[in-house]
Amino acid sequence: MKTARRIGVLFLATAALAACSGGSGTNAVPSSWIRKEYRPGGGGYVDRTDPVTTVANEIDKHASAQDRTSSGTMVFLRYGDDIVAVSPYQGGSRIEVDDYRGGYYRWRSHLSSVWPDPDSDSFRGGGPGSGK
Numbered sequence: 001m002k003t004a005r006r007i008g009v010l011f012l013a014t015a016a017l018a019a020c021s022g023g024s025g026t027n028a029v030p031s032s033w034i035r036k037e038y039r040p041g042g043g044g045y046v047d048r049t050d051p052v053t054t055v056a057n058e059i060d061k062h063a064s065a066q067d068r069t070s071s072g073t074m075v076f077l078r079y080g081d082d083i084v085a086v087s088p089y090q091g092g093s094r095i096e097v098d099d100y101r102g103g104y105y106r107w108r109s110h111l112s113s114v115w116p117d118p119d120s121d122s123f124r125g126g127g128p129g130s131g132k
Contacts, residue, residue: 029079030063031097037062042089044096055093056086071110076103078115083107 037058038045047055056075060068065077065084077084083103085096096103101118104111 027066027080029082029084029097033062034095038095042094044094046089046094048092050093052086052088052093059084069114
């Protein structure tokens, strides 16, 4: 009986992670593709050779971003309820994926004049039920 319960819990946990992974849905961040394509490191994922714009273009080509902006040496891709930030890292690039709210506040100095504050009336996320 305990084994069946553990399997059930593992199944539910896996389903929950898959639902949050951004692998499908309207304008979802390609997080599973990023995990396969780039190596973990530097607090996110790393491409040790390609520059920021090349990596951002690769990600955007794989799954078109809702919006894109750059600030200084960084490129930001907006996907529904997520932000992908690509920044220089040890001669290559670091890729970091955050939910929109967390990413917006983390990189506010780069994004506040371009994308809406998630706590403002003008913000409409891209998740289920958005725009209703």
